[in-house]
Amino acid sequence: MMTVVKAPDVTRVLIAEPDPHICEMLSEVVLSVRSDAHVEVCSEGVKAVQWLKGAVPDLVIASRELPGVDDLSLLRAVRFLRKQPVIPFILLSDRNDSASVREAVQLAPTAYLTKPLNIDSLRLRLQGLLLEDGVPGATDAPSQAPGLTLTDFLETRREVADGAPLSVDVQQAIKRSQGPSGPDITLLEQALTPDPQLVAGLIAAANSAIQHLGEPIQTLHQALATLGAMQGASLASNMALKRCAILTDEALISRANDFWALSQRTANYAATLARMLELDHERCHCAGLLRNLGDLAVLRCLQEWSLSGGALSDESITRSLAQYSAAFGSALRTRWRLPLELRELIAAVYQYNTGGVTREVLLMNLAGQMASLGNEESAFDTLAKSKAARLLKINASDLERLRKKVEG
Template identity: 25%
Template sequence: MHVLVLEDDIMARELLKTVLYGLNMNIDVLEAETYAQGRALFQQHQPTLVLCDWTLADQDNGLALVKFIRQQDADTPILMISGRSDRQTVVSSRQQGVTEFFRKPFDPIILGDRLKSYLEKQAAAEAPEKPELPAVSSWLQDIKARMTPPPTLGGTRDIVTQLNASEPPSVQDLAKRWRSSQAITIRLINVANSGMFKRYGKSVNNLIDAINSMGVTMALQQALALSLDQRDQLSHPALAQLSILRCQEAEKIAATAATLAKQKQVNLAQSYTAGLLYPLGDLALLQLMQSYLDQGGELNNAEMETMLEKLGWKYHQALQQLWKLPQELRDRFAAAHELADEEERPELVLMSVAVDRVKGNTENDDYQRKLGMLGLAGEAQS
C-alpha cells in the first residue's frame, strides 16, 4: 500500500511517517518536498492515500497537487494538513477535492485515528477475494489436502509418543514440562486425591506428588484426555458440544476397556489409551469443520453429524499413519470401531465390548457372542 506525503518540513514529514508506520509497518511511504516531486510520484505509484501540506517552499502549494489528482482520480482520499485554518482556506480545499482538512500542529493520536479508518477501508478494498469454497462434503473428502498441515490437537501427538516410548519420561521430567500448565496440574491433583489413589488419608497438593501417586503412565493418560478436549478452539456452539460429548464418551470407553483388560489380564495401559483415542478422527474433523466455517463456508448441524459418520474413521486412520502409531494401538482402534468376524484375540474383543457397553449396544446376539469369547457370558455389565 503506497501513501504519498507531500511536506517540505522534514520534522513534520518524519512525524507523519511515524504515525503511518504505527498503523501499518507494511506501508510504503512516498516522500515529496515539492509539487513536481509529488506529481511524479503520484503518476508512478498511484498511491491509495495522499497527505499534503498547503504551503511549500517553492511557492507552490499542496492545492496544486490536489487539482492535478482530481483531474484524473475522483476517489483517492486526500488529506490537507496546514497551519492555515481560516474559513476561506478550508472551503477552497474542499472545493478542489480535499477529503479532509487538518490544522497544524496536529495531535498525532487524533490524526492516527482518522488515518486508520482510511487505511483499513483501503486494505479491505485491496484484499483478494476469497475463493468460493466447495460443498463441505467435497472439501472434507480431500483428506490429503486437509492434512496439510494436519489438525492440531492440543499436544495429543506428543503425549501419545511419550506413552509409547521405549523409555518413558521420568516424574521429574513431566513435572518440569507441566509446571506452567494450570489445567494439567489441577486435573492430576484432583485425580490423585480421588478414592482410587489417595492413600493413608493424606491429601496431595502439588504436581510432583500427584504424578508420583498415580505413576507416569496414568499421569500421561490424564494429560492425553485433557489434550483431546477441543471445546475452547471451537467457536461454533454445535461443534463445541459435539467435542464435549465425544470426549466424555471416550473417557467412559477407556475406563470400561481398562476394567475388562484387568479382568482378562491383558495390557491395561494400551486398552485405556486406545479408549481415550477412540474419537481421534472425529475431533480432527470438528476442528476442520470450524476452519471451514471460519473461511466463510456454511454448515448445518445435520451436515456435521453426517460428516462425522462418513469420514470420522478415515481421518482416524490418516492420523494413525501420520503419527506413526504402533501396531498394537492401531489394532485396538480397528477393533473398537469394527471387530473383524474372525477376530478372537481378547485384547481386541474387549475393545469392541467396551464400545458396545458405553453406546448401549448390548441387546443383540453379536454382543453376547463377544462376551462368550471373553468368557464373560452371563456376567453383569457394570
C-alpha cells in the first residue's frame, strides 16, 4: 500500500484542469501569491487521483469537467482523505445552474467558481488560503548559477521563455474597457491590439483544442470572440503577472521601443496594403505586429539575466539579439502552436520561398520592407523593382502614396 507523505515545509498545490492555457494561468496566479509553492499540474482526472495517493496537498484547484473521471470524483477523493483541518478545494466549472451547484455543495468545496474566471477575485481567495505571517510571497528573479555565461543562460531560456515584455498596461486597458456588465469586447480589443505579446498569447489560447474546434484563429478579434471578453481579460491579466513582463532596464526599454514601433509600422503597412488589394487586412495586421516577437523575447530574457545579477552592456545586448532573436521567435511560434498560415505570413516579412507564394505572402514582404525604408525618393524606385512589388503590380507612385497614408 502506498504511504501518504507530506513534507512539512513544502506548500503543495494540485491544479487539475484540461485546458493548458487556463492551467498555466492558475499556476501563475498561485505562484504570484506564494512563490515557494510546489505546483502539481494534471490534465486528466485519473492522474490527479493517482497523485493524491502519494501526497497530501495544501490546496486543490480543479475543474469539474475533468476528463477520465465523473464530474465530482476528485472532490470526493480529497474529502475521503478526512484530513483535519479540511483541505481547501476550489472547484471550477462551466455550470452555474442551481442543480449543479447544490450537488457540489454537499461535498463542501471551499469555493465554487464558474468560468470565465475573475482573476482578481481568485487571487484574493488564494491570499487567504496560502499566506500566513512570515511566509514568502512573490519574489524577484532567482540568482544565477555560479559560472553561468549569458550565452548559456539564453540557450536554456530559448525553449521555455515566456515571450515578449508588455508594452500595454493591462490593468489600465481592462479598466478603460469596462462596460456596465464587465469588459466590453470591442473596447478590450482596441486596448490590447498594440501589444504583440498579448495578441499572440490570446490567439494561442483561443486555438487550444478545448476552446476551439473549427478554423484556426489568426487575429485578436477572432480570439476574443472565441474566448469572450471576461476570459480574454483574465488571460491578459495573467500575462502581466509573469516574471519580467514589464521591462525596467533603460537600455532594454530603449531597444524594445524601437521594436514595438517597427512592429506597429509593419502592421499598419500590411493592413493598408491588404485593404488596397482587397485581402484580409486583420490577419495581415496581426502578422506584421508579431514580426519582432523573437527580438522582444530576447530582451525580456536579458532583463531576467540582469535581475539575477548578470552584467549587461550595449554590446552584449546587440550580440544577443543578433544571435538569438530568430531562434526565440521560431520557438515561441511553434510552442504556442500559432496557426501555420499566420506563421508563414510572419516569416514572409523577412523572406519567402519563390515557389507557389500567395498574394498575402508578397504583401507581407513588401510591408516589412516599407516599414524599414527611409524617405528618399530613390528608395521607392528601388523597392518598386522588387519581385513582391512587381507581382502585386505596385509602382513607386503607389508606394509613395502608401507611405503618406500610413506615416501621415
